[in-house]
Amino acid sequence: MKKYVMSIDQGTTSTRAVLVNKNGEIEHTAQMEFTQYFPKVGYVEQNANEIWSSVLSVIAQVLNDNNIESNQISAIGITNQRETTVVWDKHTGLPVYNAIVWQSRQTSKICDALRVAGHAETFLNKTGLVIDPYFSATKIRYILDHVEGAPERAKNGDLLFGTIDSWLIWKFTHGKTHVTDVTNASRTLIYNIYEQKWDDELLDILDIPKSMLPKVKSSSEIYAFTEPDHFFGSKVPIAGLAGDQQAALFGQTCFYPGEAKNTYGTGCFLLLNTGDTPKPSHNGLVTTVAYQLKDEPVKYALEGSIFVGGSAVQWLRDGLHFFESASESETLATEVDTTDGVIVVPAFTGLGAPYWKADVRGAMFGLSRGTSDKHISRATLEALAFQTKDVLDAMEKDADISIKKLKVDGGATANDYLMQFQSNILNTEVERPMILESTALGAAYLAGLATGFFKSKEALCKMKNVDKKFYPNMSEDKRAIKYGRWQRAIESVIRYHEL
Numbered sequence: 001m002k003k004y005v006m007s008i009d010q011g012t013t014s015t016r017a018v019l020v021n022k023n024g025e026i027e028h029t030a031q032m033e034f035t036q037y038f039p040k041v042g043y044v045e046q047n048a049n050e051i052w053s054s055v056l057s058v059i060a061q062v063l064n065d066n067n068i069e070s071n072q073i074s075a076i077g078i079t080n081q082r083e084t085t086v087v088w089d090k091h092t093g094l095p096v097y098n099a100i101v102w103q104s105r106q107t108s109k110i111c112d113a114l115r116v117a118g119h120a121e122t123f124l125n126k127t128g129l130v131i132d133p134y135f136s137a138t139k140i141r142y143i144l145d146h147v148e149g150a151p152e153r154a155k156n157g158d159l160l161f162g163t164i165d166s167w168l169i170w171k172f173t174h175g176k177t178h179v180t181d182v183t184n185a186s187r188t189l190i191y192n193i194y195e196q197k198w199d200d201e202l203l204d205i206l207d208i209p210k211s212m213l214p215k216v217k218s219s220s221e222i223y224a225f226t227e228p229d230h231f232f233g234s235k236v237p238i239a240g241l242a243g244d245q246q247a248a249l250f251g252q253t254c255f256y257p258g259e260a261k262n263t264y265g266t267g268c269f270l271l272l273n274t275g276d277t278p279k280p281s282h283n284g285l286v287t288t289v290a291y292q293l294k295d296e297p298v299k300y301a302l303e304g305s306i307f308v309g310g311s312a313v314q315w316l317r318d319g320l321h322f323f324e325s326a327s328e329s330e331t332l333a334t335e336v337d338t339t340d341g342v343i344v345v346p347a348f349t350g351l352g353a354p355y356w357k358a359d360v361r362g363a364m365f366g367l368s369r370g371t372s373d374k375h376i377s378r379a380t381l382e383a384l385a386f387q388t389k390d391v392l393d394a395m396e397k398d399a400d401i402s403i404k405k406l407k408v409d410g411g412a413t414a415n416d417y418l419m420q421f422q423s424n425i426l427n428t429e430v431e432r433p434m435i436l437e438s439t440a441l442g443a444a445y446l447a448g449l450a451t452g453f454f455k456s457k458e459a460l461c462k463m464k465n466v467d468k469k470f471y472p473n474m475s476e477d478k479r480a481i482k483y484g485r486w487q488r489a490i491e492s493v494i495r496y497h498e499l
């Protein structure tokens with residue numbers, strides 16, 4: 001009987017179930033989109049129960065469509081959109097509020113108040129993170145502030161908090177297991193990454209009861225078994241948990257210090273493995289946990305989080321109606337030879353790393369009477385690459401290294417124009433793997449290592465295949481001119497929003 005590891009990749013816009021075989025190949029996938037709610041400008045919310053239903057649907061689909069029995073699944077790895085926050089009643093199992101999504105800016109006032117009260121250094125020194133609505137803790141505070149009776153219920157121990165990994169494992173086990181892994185914990189703004197524990201001082205500042213929080217575990221161990229009614233009669237070990245960007249780092253086999261990957265999905269997330277010691281950033285990045293295998297030390301990473309990546313291409317498609325499928329962005333962009341000086345700054349939900357300006361919004365520069373959808377599409381793709389350069393430059397300064405090769409993955413890396421431009425603007429080799437779903441692969445690796453389905457990290461490295469390498473072919477002068485224009489555009493949007 002053929003066996004698989006199932007990855008559940010619960011992403012920002014869709015949920016996937018992916019079956020990975022012993023050779024580390026993806027054999028089957030099912031995917032489902034779910035509803036995004038935008039109750040006010042800058043707010044992004046989701047329905048946690050709909051997310052759970054989407055997980056059950058994709059599991060059913062991937063098994064049924066491919067005639068696979070549930071007992072062929074030897075382990076499950078869960079990977080998830082990070083930071084997105086769910087608070088639920090532990091007795092009824094019902095969320096008390098919508099899930100507040102990582103992109104949502106609705107806690108910017110709470111963040112301002114924390115900064116004004118002089119807490120920025122304390123949070124940074126303990127969590128490696130900057131105070132920004134992006135991270136979970138202010139979202140928990142927001143829910144407690146906006147749901148009647150919630151503070152008392154939380155203090156009585158009746159409410160639980162979890163990022164999506166915690167929520168799903170709690171549902172899979174009928175409320176028996178309330179855990180998270182160390183990578184997800186490291187994105188909450190209340191987890192001390194140096195002492196590896198929930199931080200009492202930060203919890204006090206935000207007035208969040210500790211009883212709400214999940215137990216923090218490694219990223220690769222058996223946490224629990226599925227209740228048979230949620231998994232077609234089988235008790236399957238859930239054996240891998242990781243935030244999706246850390247899972248992608250692991251899936252790209254960036255196991256060792258100095259190895260970096262950039263994932264081009266809804267946003268772009270560049271992570272550099274820095275090994276056993278957390279490296280503080282002095283250039284606008286965050287320090288985070290890369291992964292932890294069972295009974296092994298925690299490995300750390302520097303991260304540059306770019307909030308708008310492939311979602312800018314969705315904006316061209318759905319907002320500006322330039323084309324019907326994201327892949328056509330490449331066709332359109334290459335119908336012209338240049339952007340004709342157009343720069344698009346797609347700061348739709350503020351600027352993340354290395355700027356951290358929650359209130360900035362996007363802009364276009366250099367428009368002329370001749371500007372067309374082609375120029376704007378090309379400039380939008382280039383914006384993903386410029387943002388990546390901003391972050392990579394900061395990373396090289398922080399880590400005092402020169403990154404010789406960037407491994408890439410995620411949906412938008414299918415775009416050859418973008419990848420070639422990325423290589424050109426970084427002046428660095430860009431390596432695209434055969435399997436672009438590194439996130440799902442990483443979660444499968446973590447679960448498979450815990451259960452013996454995969455033998456070792458070294459064995460995983462041998463399974464990886466490269467699809468294409470992109471090498472720079474742009475002159476130094478042209479690179480400097482183009483990147484200089486981008487930097488002036490960024491300065492302008494920041495100044496505009498400071499007025």
Ligand SMILES: Nc1ncnc2c1ncn2[C@@H]1O[C@H](COP(=O)(O)OP(=O)(O)O)[C@@H](O)[C@H]1O
Nearest residue numbers: 011265266310311313314326327410411412415
């Ligand atoms: N060929 C392409 N060129 C540019 N962008 C693309 C292309 N294909 C997909 N995308 C973008 O990539 C994103 C989807 O990638 P994916 O890795 O599935 O993201 P996520 O996991 O964040 O949902 C979408 O935002 C989409 O616009």
Ligand SMILES: O=P(O)(O)OC[C@H](O)CO
Nearest residue numbers: 011012081082102265266
């Ligand atoms: O779900 P994705 O792929 O958009 O990733 C979202 C990130 O985890 C947010 O930090």
